[in-house]
Amino acid sequence: MATSISGVGSLSSAGLGSGLDVNSIVASLMAVEARPLDMLKSQAKDLDSQISTFGKLQSFFSVLRDKSNALTSTSLWNGTTATSGDATAVKVTSGAAAAAGSYQVNVSTLAKAQTLTASAAASSTFNEGSITIELGAWTGDPIDTFTAKASSVPVTIDIGAGETSIEAVRDKINGAGAGVIASIVNDASGARLSIRSKDTGLENGFRITTVETVGDADATAGLSALDYDPAGGLTQMTAAQQASNATLTVNGIAISSASNTLVDVVDGLTLNLMKTTASPVDVSVAVDTETVKTKVTEFVTAFNDLANFMRTQMAYNADSKTGGALQGDRAAVSLLNQLRGVINVESSASGTWTRLSEVGISMKGDGTLAIDSTKLGNGLANLPELKKLLATDGADTASSGFIRRFKELADAALGSEGTFENRNASLKEMLSRNGKNQDAYEVRLAQTEARLRRQYTALDATMSQLNGLSSYLGQQLKSLNINTQA
Structure with missing residues (x-):
């Protein structure tokens, strides 16, 4: 309702003089005029829903691609698994280069x-003073010969004023990078310094010689108490353990190792020695079919998640008379048809099987996949042919493996010029145009409302004047009638 205050303070309001409800009339007319804008807003809401749904669909396709990549990976099909007859004595892991086989490992030391x-x-x-530490091998019985390690040089550690406490000496040794680790051990007799090799193995033994700049003339005290050089007659420290190599046999072949972790003694196999053995430990390496089975299961789950999502979003609900966000969407329909087409076309990649259903992967009536564990087990028992059926990168669709086809379909759909980028760009462009149309229509509606208000306000004023004139004429006629009768 338009209200104005004149310069002399008089008040006028639309409808007050004529009884015409201008505001209601304008509101009713504008509700009709605004229907196209309401339709634009509804379309914008649908476009937002489509964009969001396509984003979710893209995520499902990404997962499918990831699972397809896993099943077409060379490392998967070359994988092996290793087992030990006694993991408390010999732990074993296999790598990509490991070949199926069996071994006997006997650990002596x-x-x-x-x-x-x-x-x-x-x-x-x-x-x-100073402490000199040199890595090398101690030999002899009793130990009396030291052979310096070829790849190392002696390290001299200076101990200055204020650095003579047991804690300071420990920290100086540990910070020198001399190949040893110092620690403080506390027992009933007090604190004592313990020094051990950083690495195991005969060549990682060490000798210690010291020089005191402030002497106490006592070889059993001060820095000289850290001397250990049996070859030079200095053995102030007690050898709690001498450095030594691991000795073992693998299939009867004698092996010596500086480490208890043996890598590639057998190609692709890592042996971790935990303790000595009284009898040989059986170690076996087999083709890793269990991981292949797991990857197949994960792929089927990813496919079914995608298929269920698409079915829901493309369906029409007859009860509510509403369709999913992708109902009738050409891009979604095309993708669904391509997914089903991958399975429907036979493959010549394997000489044993031509269809996925022959290895236990079949499509159900609702468009999802089911696994027949017995048939899949038979497929896993012939891994080379199963690899061909699933992962072969052929010259064309017919000669390619089924999972390779899914991978290529997902790669294309998710690529820079693929279905998702093109469809998302199209939907966003439509939403942008919709927004511009809404803005333009809102301007038009504002202009229309202003025009209607002017028209009906003028009509209100005219009707008010006519009402006033009618009232005046009525009064005059009434007065005239009274005078005539008199």
Whole structure:
């Protein structure tokens, strides 16, 4: 309702003089005029729903592609699994280069790290000076010969003023990168310094020689208490354990190793020695069919998730008389037909099978896939042919494996020029045009409303004037009638 205040303070309002309900009339007319805008808003809502649904569909296709990639991976079909007859003694893992076979492993000794411990009394405090640590192998019985490790050089550690506490000496040794680790051990006798090789193996033993710049003339105390050089007659530290190699046999072949983890002693096989054995441990390597089965199952799950989503979004509900967001969408219909087409076309990739159903993967009436575990088991028993049927990258569709076809379909749909990019771009363009049309129509509606208000306000004013004139004439006629009768 339009209200205005004149310069002299008089008040006028549409409909007050004539009784004409201008606001209701304009509102009713504008409701009719706004119907095209309401339709545009409804279309925009549908477009938003389609864009969102296509985004979800794209995610389902991405998962399908990932599962297809897993089933066409060379590493999957070359995979092996290794087992040990006694994992507490010999743990085993297989890599890509491992070949199926069986082995017997007998562990005589484990690889060890040299460990030296100082006396508690000697470890309570040290003097200023230097400590030299050199890696190498101790041999002899008793031990009396040291052979320096070819790939290492002696490391000298200076101990200065304020660095003579047991904690400071430990930290200086650990920070020197000398191939050893120092620690403090506390027992009933007190704190003592313990030093061990960082790595196991005979060549990773070490000797320690010291020089005191502030001497105490006592070889059992101060820095000299850390000396360990049996070849030079210095053995102040106690050897709790000497460095040694692991010794074992694999299928009767003698092997020595500086580490308890043996890589590629057998191609693609890693042996982790845990303890010595009284009898050989059987180790076997077999083709990894279980992982292939798992990947097939994951692919079928991904396909079914996609198929169920598409069926729901493309369906029409007769009860509610509403369709899904993708109902009648050409791009979605095309993708669904392509998915079904992958399975319906036979493959010549394998000389044993031509259809997926022959290895236990078949399509049900609702468009999802089902797995026959017995048939799939038979397929897994002939892994080379199953690989051909599923993963072969052929010259054309007919000579390609089924999962390879799914991979290529998903790659194309998800690519830079694929279905999803094109359809999303089209929907977003439609939504943009819709928004512009709404803006233009809202301007038109505002203009229409302003025009109607002017017209009906003018009509209201005219009717008000006529009502006033009618009232005046009525009064005059009434007065005239009274005078005539008199």
